Amino acid sequence: xxxxxxxxxxxxxxxxxxxxxxxxxxxxxxxxxxxxxxxxxxxxxxxxxxxxxxxxxxxxxxxxxxxxxxxxxxxxxxxxxxxxxxxxxxxxxxxxxxxxxxxxxxxxxxxxxxxxxxxxxxxxxxxxxxxxxxxxxxxxxxxxxxxxxxxxxxxxxxxxxxxxxxxxxxxxxxxxxxxxxxxxxxxxxxxxxxxxxxxxxxxxxxxxxxxxxxxxxxxxxxxxxxxxxxxxxxxxxxxxxxxxxxxxxxxxxxxxxxxxxxxxxxxxxxxxxx
Amino acid sequence: xxxxxxxxxxxxxxxxxxxxxxxxxxxxxxxxxxxxxxxxxxxxxxxxxxxxxxxxxxxxxxxxxxxxxxxxxxxxxxxxxxxxxxxxxxxxxxxxxxxxxxxxxxxxxxxxxxxxxxxxxxxxxxxxxxxxxxxxxxxxxxxxxxxxxxxxxxxxxxxxxxxxxxxxxxxxxxxxxxxxxxxxxxxxxxxxxxxxxxxxxxxxxxxxxxxxxxxxxxxxxxxxxxxxxxxxxxxxxxxxxxxxxxxxxxxxxxxxxxxxxxxxxxxxxxx
Numbered sequence: 001x002x003x004x005x006x007x008x009x010x011x012x013x014x015x016x017x018x019x020x021x022x023x024x025x026x027x028x029x030x031x032x033x034x035x036x037x038x039x040x041x042x043x044x045x046x047x048x049x050x051x052x053x054x055x056x057x058x059x060x061x062x063x064x065x066x067x068x069x070x071x072x073x074x075x076x077x078x079x080x081x082x083x084x085x086x087x088x089x090x091x092x093x094x095x096x097x098x099x100x101x102x103x104x105x106x107x108x109x110x111x112x113x114x115x116x117x118x119x120x121x122x123x124x125x126x127x128x129x130x131x132x133x134x135x136x137x138x139x140x141x142x143x144x145x146x147x148x149x150x151x152x153x154x155x156x157x158x159x160x161x162x163x164x165x166x167x168x169x170x171x172x173x174x175x176x177x178x179x180x181x182x183x184x185x186x187x188x189x190x191x192x193x194x195x196x197x198x199x200x201x202x203x204x205x206x207x208x209x210x211x212x213x214x215x216x217x218x219x220x221x222x223x224x225x226x227x228x229x230x231x232x233x234x235x236x237x238x239x240x241x242x243x244x245x246x247x248x249x250x251x252x253x254x255x256x257x258x259x260x261x262x263x264x265x266x267x268x269x270x271x272x273x274x
Numbered sequence: 275x276x277x278x279x280x281x282x283x284x285x286x287x288x289x290x291x292x293x294x295x296x297x298x299x300x301x302x303x304x305x306x307x308x309x310x311x312x313x314x315x316x317x318x319x320x321x322x323x324x325x326x327x328x329x330x331x332x333x334x335x336x337x338x339x340x341x342x343x344x345x346x347x348x349x350x351x352x353x354x355x356x357x358x359x360x361x362x363x364x365x366x367x368x369x370x371x372x373x374x375x376x377x378x379x380x381x382x383x384x385x386x387x388x389x390x391x392x393x394x395x396x397x398x399x400x401x402x403x404x405x406x407x408x409x410x411x412x413x414x415x416x417x418x419x420x421x422x423x424x425x426x427x428x429x430x431x432x433x434x435x436x437x438x439x440x441x442x443x444x445x446x447x448x449x450x451x452x453x454x455x456x457x458x459x460x461x462x463x464x465x466x467x468x469x470x471x472x473x474x475x476x477x478x479x480x481x482x483x484x485x486x487x488x489x490x491x492x493x494x495x496x497x498x499x500x501x502x503x504x505x506x507x508x509x510x511x512x513x514x515x516x517x518x519x520x521x522x523x524x525x526x527x528x529x530x531x532x533x534x535x536x537x538x539x540x541x542x543x544x545x
Contacts, residue, residue: 051441071443079437086434087310091489095434098491102431103443105424108491134489150438 002065004029004158004190005050010059014045021214022059027192027207029064029157032184033218034201035194037211037233043194044080046211047160050192051077064157071103076156076189078147080163085143088136092146095135096122099150121149124183141172148176152183159184161193165200173200180204198225199246221247281514286401290520293403293411294506297463298476300415302484302502304422304460305477306495307453309485311433314478315364316353316454319371320461321470323349326374328395328465329381338395339410342462345374350458354451398469398521400510411463418459425452430491467506468521475521476502479528486535501531 003026012020019042027033035043048054049061052069061068063075085095097110097118110118122128125145130138138146144164151159161180165173177193181204184191195201198208198221208224210217212233217224224230225247230238239250281287308317324342331341349370382392394402403411422429432439432449440446457477464473480501481494488494509524516523 048441053440070441075441077438077441079435079441086312086436087485089485089489089494090310090434090491094489094491098431098434099438099442102427102439104427106427107423108427108430132489147435150435 001028003027003062004031004064005192006060006062006065008060008062010049010061011057012042012045012049012054013057014042014054018057018214019045019211020056020216023216025209025216025218027190027209027218029190030184030188031206032181032191032193032204033207033209034198034205035192035209035211036196036198041211041213041233043211044162047077047162047192047194050158050160051075073154074157076151076154076159078144078151078159078161078164081140081143081147081166085135085146089134091132091134092127092138092142093118093122093131096127096131096146096149096153100153117153118149121152124152125149125179140167141169141176144168144176145179148180155187156189158190159192161191163194163196165195165197170200177201177204198249202245202247225249277515281511286403287510287514289403289405289408290400290510291507292408294400294467294510294520295503296408296411296415297467298480298502298506299499300418300460301464301473301476302480302499303495304418304456305502306481306484306498307422307426307429307433308457309478309481310430311453313454313457314474315367317457317461317477318474319367319374320346320349320353320454320458321465321473322371322378323374324458324462324465325395325470326377326381328470329378329385329392332391333381333385339407339462339466342465343414343459346458346462347455349374350454350456351451354454355447394469395465396469396471397519398465398467398472400467400520401513403466407466411466414459414463418456418463421452421456425449425456429453468524472521472525475525475528476506479525479532480505483528483532483535486532486539505531 005027007023007025010020010023011018035046037043045054049056050063050068052072063072087095098108100110100114100118102108122131125148127142127145127149130142130146135143148164151161164176168176177200180191180193183189193201193205202221207219208221210224210230210233213235215233217229217233225240227238227240230240230249234251236251241248241250308314324346327345328338328342331338428439428444428449432444432446436446460477461473464476468475481498483501484494484498488497505524505527508527509520512518512523513520
């Protein structure tokens with residue numbers, strides 16, 4: 001069986017810094033993978049490399065057996081939201097529709113099939129009611145649903161979701177994760193879902209891809225979220241505590257996941273752009 | 275309406291209606307994307323660069339429109355090539371636009387032309403448009419609109435969601451360069467009507483108003499052109515009736531339409 005994503009000896013750098021240093025891994029079709037790791041660990045960079053937007057310094061990245069290249073119609077992408085969306089006055093439907101074969105030249109007219117696809121994508125994420133409202137009037141969670149609808153256009157076989165939980169409150173986070181899981185179970189799409197915190201994903205994910213210190217660990221939560229593995233990825237002593245089915249990653253007495261993010265909060269935009 | 279017939283009997287008024295009509299439609303449609311992309315300041319800067327081009331052309335005896343086009347096109351393509359961030363970087367653009375305006379002043383100084391020449395470049399002189407200029411404006415508008423129609427789809431995608439557009443294979447930089455070249459064309463045209471200092475009034479006012487009046491792309495886009503056309507023509511009529519400058523009336527109408535739309539929107543949001 002062809003893997004959805006296969007990395008072979010991948011060295012991947014951005015701005016002169018290696019974020020992946022000789023990584024081999026394979027993600028199988030239909031898996032829901034939670035992508036975790038401190039900011040700057042390379043979550044966004046990895047996704048952009050899978051999209052073919054960044055070439056690895058060494059090694060091969062294959063998507064469904066073919067080398068990663070831009071414009072791959074098999075991939076749906078939800079980039080990390082930085083600031084607002086463009087065109088605050090435009091209604092949600094037109095925002096989503098712009099992504100429908102938006103790479104083709106000509107006028108942005110939709111034929112009947114494309115219009116139906118947009119309607120179906122909006123319905124799939126429960127955003128029909130948002131379709132006629134201007135983007136400026138939407139909450140963070142509602143905007144994320146529009147972005148997810150855009151990512152679903154063209155029935156992709158692989159969904160790359162980059163920090164879609166950012167700036168959502170816990171209940172909206174839960175709803176979005178459950179929504180993605182439902183879509184994934186229905187269509188069999190492979191999902192890479194990056195997040196700051198593992199806990200909202202616990203009920204949905206099949207395996208975890210944890211990035212850090214140029215390395216990557218791929219496996220079940222029990223295999224990866226352990227003191228030895230995370231200590232290696234963080235480069236410092238890490239402890240893992242489980243409380244009421246939730247997992248907490250602790251380093252030096254503080255909660256490592258949160259702490260790592262707080263320290264890098266000042267260059268968050270920089271890291272996001274990486 | 276004997277006064278209307280009288281007004282339209284003058285060939286300079288016929289020319290003015292034709293020229294401002296052509297320019298308003300182009301400016302409204304191009305400006306729609308300019309506003310959508312939050313690049314209106316870049317458009318403003320291009321008009322100042324065009325001023326240096328126009329005065330420089332006058333200095334060497336070339337047609338000002340040609341000089342303006344050469345400079346705005348060069349500036350537009352360069353801005354696009356330097357990347358999205360540069361086209362939205364206020365300080366860099368501000369420095370370049372004042373430098374261009376300063377160059378224009380220097381060229382004017384050597385040209386030792388009348389103040390009327392400078393005034394018509396800066397504030398427009400739609401009543402002085404001749405038939406040859408109308409043909410040039412029409413030809414340029416057709417080229418500009420054809421180019422815009424060709425890239426409208428990836429341009430819209432890249433404007434609304436650049437990261438996704440890039441992943442889907444849109445060449446962001448190419449689209450940005452092509453678009454700013456089209457903007458350069460529209461700016462050079464709009465300068466003929468309202469002058470380099472007031473291109474905003476046709477390229478930003480009507481599209482911004484249209485985007486407040488409708489959230490639908492296919493409603494707001496033609497509305498932008500329609501508003502620009504209505505404001506330009508109504509401005510001409512008012513100028514004829516009052517003998518005040520046309521540019522004043524167009525800016526007044528553009529500002530009033532924007533103000534009313536903003537007011538209506540606030541009321542709608544409140545109620």
